[in-house]
Amino acid sequence: AFKNKIVKKDRLKFQSLAGPIEAYEEEDDLIKIKMPPIDICKLDQSLEIQNNHIEYSYIDSGVPHTVIELEHFKLDDSLKELSRNIQKSDVFGDKSTNVTYISTNSGDSKKEVVIQSASFERGVFDFTLACGTGAVASAYYVFQKLNQKKASFKVQVPGGDLFVEIIGNQPYLIGPAEFIAEIELYI
Secondary structure, eight states: OTTTTSSSSSEEEEEETTEEEEEEEOSTTEEEEEOOOOOEEEEEEEEEETTEEEEEEEEESSSEEEEEEOSSOOOOHHHHHHHHHHHHOGGGTTTOOEEEEEEESOOOTTSOOEEEEEEEETTTTEEOSOOHHHHHHHHHHHHHHHTOSEEEEEEEETTEEEEEEEETTEEEEEEEOOOOOOOOOOO
């Protein structure tokens, strides 16, 4: 929209199912998106899935995310099966949940905290290359654990790097916007 001059400003606001979204054009072809504020954050929850005790946090970053911290970040078929079972759990009701796995390089708030994150998305029923609300939920989880009022995080998703800034309960998602294709439909 910015490159094709669809909008005449360096700012764009649009309505989504998660609520109003604002986008800002930044330097180096980066776009900064003001995401919906985090209103629901339940840390340190637990649930039993097929005789496995699962520790998780529930964060609604526009859509529901069950955030699970892994000691060693490795996505495999066992996590797909676990994710499907979590999504079927009565705990999350009919709306289900995205399941986001994370791992961090450091718990020291004086160093840059890099988060590895991947989301098993409801409706897709698989891991995706990038989930913006998952990156935000991951960063917000770490933000809460570090007990800060403002922080920035680098979030490595399978499709590349995203950046999340958080001020209070207001997250901003920052990343590249790349032109992929132009499509014409004739109806």
